[in-house]
Amino acid sequence: MTAPSAPPSRGARLRGPSRLVGVDAARGLALLGMVATHVLSLETYDADGFSTGPSATALVAAGRASALFAVLAGVSLALANGGVRAPAGADLARARRGVAARAGVVALVGLLVGSFGAPVAVILVNYALLFLAVLPVLGWGPRRLVPLGAAWLLVVPVLLHPLRDALVGSGALPLSPGSSPSFASLADPGVLLGHLLLTGYYPVLSWAGFVLLGLGVGRLDLRRSATAGAVALAGLAAALGAWAVSAALLPLARPSLAVPLGFPLSGEDLATSLETGFYGTTPTTSWWWLAVDAPHSGTPPDMVGVAGSALAVLGVALLVARFARPVVWPFAAMGSMTLTLYSLHVFSLAVIAVYEYGGGAPPPEGPLYAAQVVGLLLVGGLWQLTGLRGPLEGLVASASRAARGPVR
DSSP states (O other), X not given: OOOOOSOTTOOOOTTOTTSOHHHHHHHHHHHHHHHHHHHSOSEEEOTTXXXXXXXXXXXXXXXXXXXXXXXXXHHHHHHHTTTTSOOOHHHHHHHHHHHHHHHHHHHHHHHHHHTTOOSSOOOHHHHHHHHHHTGGGTTOOHHHHHHHXXXXXXXXXXXXXXXXXXXXXXXXXXXXXXXXXXXXXXXSHHHHHHIIIIISSSOHHHHHHHHHHHHHHHTSOTTSHHHHHHHHHHHHHHHHHHHHHHHHHHHHHGGGOOOOTTOOOSSSSHHHHHHHOOSSOOOXXXXXXXXXXXXXXXXXXXXXXXXXXXXXXXXXXXHHHHHOHHHHHHHHHHHTTHHHHHHHHHHHHHHHHHHHHTTOOOOOHHHHHHHHHHHHHHHHHHXXXXXXXXXXXXXXXXXXXXXXXXXX
16 A cells, blocks of 8 residues: 555645544544543542542543543554555555654654653653554454454453562562653663553553554444444443443452552542552552452453443544534544644643742632633644644654655
């Protein structure tokens, strides 16, 4: 397959007949979900300041938004590299070079964004490594990729459980997930790599299953309503099934769920954290931890459940875009330039953090989230008028195109 012949400076216009606007819309929803988890509290509190349980943000977006991004990364890789017809031969070699270049630029952007010092877990360097992880199977079709992705999400977290136990127990890696990857992190590459691959917020070794699954789904004919509906239903079934299995096992697991001293919890106690989430992994004090279905716990129920919700969102977005495109257009406008908008969002949080560190009052989270959403919608919508890719998206596309080389 040859590269698209569209002018290199173009590519983000949503009214083009060849663009799957539903994929952009799903990516825009993922961005709004990520912003919500960064800005809004994951717990609700009573008048005395005691936690009363998970917030709506925790129930809807925690863990799901970032997983949706990862699944859509695989879908986007498929659409940009052959679509339903996987590349082979010289085209496959060109595609792999282009994806590798894309990963390199995204990693550099991620290190820069991580250096802003915002109080969030920046996903971009992990995202770049996920691109590299699927290069060996870039030429595969959905019949191999979808089962591989599903099996990966089920099996790999189990295999990594004793490996994490050994590395943390030996002192090779700390209990904490570490800070966001930045240029300063390069001073200790061993610990950085351990966090990125195994113990961080988005462990690449297990999260590769999301991209494999998305790559397989992206090789399907997503323009057909029947395919979009099947993707949505399969995702819903997977999400409900994972929840049901965990709910059945959790009463048996609870007595064995001991949290070691120093292990970070997102909530005030274990019960709250089981609802609001962890920081990428669970403790390794018992195999029963693998039965937990908490956001960012990295267990099989969590991984399968959030992957299922991602497919459900994608399928519904594709259907709505097919029959009511104006409804999804604002979200798709954001989704066509999420790298730029995500970076701007993190930068804004870094500025707010500096202001608070200097003694300024923190902004109320509700108005802050509303302002972020309105700003993202406006920037995304207005940028569409230019007919250009987002600034960072254009940089990534140029690097990818240069690495691919001319078509012979």
